[in-house]
Each structure stands twice: as C-alpha cells, then as structure tokens.
Amino acid sequence: MSARPGDRWSTEQDLADACARLSAEIPGWETPLAHGVGFVPSNAKAPGPEHFPLVNTSAHSLPALVMASIVGHTSGTASYRLDRAQLDEAVDLLSPAEAYTGHGHPNLWLWRDDLCRLDVDPTAQVIAVFLGRDHKLSGDSAVAAFRLAPNGRTF
Numbered sequence: 001m002s003a004r005p006g007d008r009w010s011t012e013q014d015l016a017d018a019c020a021r022l023s024a025e026i027p028g029w030e031t032p033l034a035h036g037v038g039f040v041p042s043n044a045k046a047p048g049p050e051h052f053p054l055v056n057t058s059a060h061s062l063p064a065l066v067m068a069s070i071v072g073h074t075s076g077t078a079s080y081r082l083d084r085a086q087l088d089e090a091v092d093l094l095s096p097a098e099a100y101t102g103h104g105h106p107n108l109w110l111w112r113d114d115l116c117r118l119d120v121d122p123t124a125q126v127i128a129v130f131l132g133r134d135h136k137l138s139g140d141s142a143v144a145a146f147r148l149a150p151n152g153r154t155f
Helices: 012-024 061-071 084-099 108-115 141-147
Strands: 034-040 054-057 078-082 125-131
Touching: 012 061, 012 084, 034 061, 034 141, 061 078, 061 084, 061 125, 078 084, 078 141, 125 141
Parallel strands: none
Antiparallel strands: 034 054, 034 125, 078 125
8 A cells, every 4th residue: 555646635535535545455444443553662561551642533544544554454453563664654654644734633743753763762662553343352451551541532
C-alpha cells in the first residue's frame, strides 16, 4: 500500500476515498474499535497507559489502515512492535493527510516526533495496538495498557 504521488487529502471525501482504497487492499479488514501507537522507553518495565498518548477510535480509520498494512493486521485484537523503518513508512503513508484540517485529528508530525524518539532511546519500543471486539479476552500487556490509556473513554 502506498500514497499516490502528489496525494494531498484535503477534503472529507479525499479521506473517505483513501480509506476505501486502502481497506480494499487488506483482505479481511475489520475496522478496530480503537487503535493507537505508543512509545515505551527502555527504562519502563512494561507498557503503561501513559505510553499511549494518542488513542483513535473507529472514526479515525486512516491511521489504523496505514498501520495495519505495515504490520500485517487484518482484524481482532493485537499488538505489534515496530522498528524504525516501519515508523518511517507509516509517516510517509500518512503525510498526505496533513493537508486536511477539517476536524481535530491529531497532528501527524507531532505524532511522528513523539514516537520516533528512537534516536534518543534506541532500545525503546514502539507498539501499535488494535482493539477488536475480543479485546477483553486478551492477555497482552500492551493491549491492557492501551485499554487504560487516558483518552476519556473506557474500553
């Protein structure tokens, strides 16, 4: 999956079209209830709620589609550790959305700068989490931390 050269998703329709195109490229895709990416510093014993500053719900499906395509996620609940190349790919794929200012979607460059601190803490972990309908059955520590992230919602 990739952004098309010259893509600038500047309207709601542009985003809807991008989501439709990208979701068609993921066989079996199911939009998660929530998704997000966290930065877990190397001195942390385990992922914690504070490590997930951005929690997106199903209303923000473009970031979920991009991250899912990078890590190979299709449906359900899961967490994935990302390397720097995967993060860079996510930033490249999401960059056309910077042109859209129609709603309060988190600033993608702020997201990149916050999560790509691997230059400073190279043994830190960056973790993508997807919550499916089965999220309460998961024993994954990153999923548990994400479910408690300070986002104004309880999962």
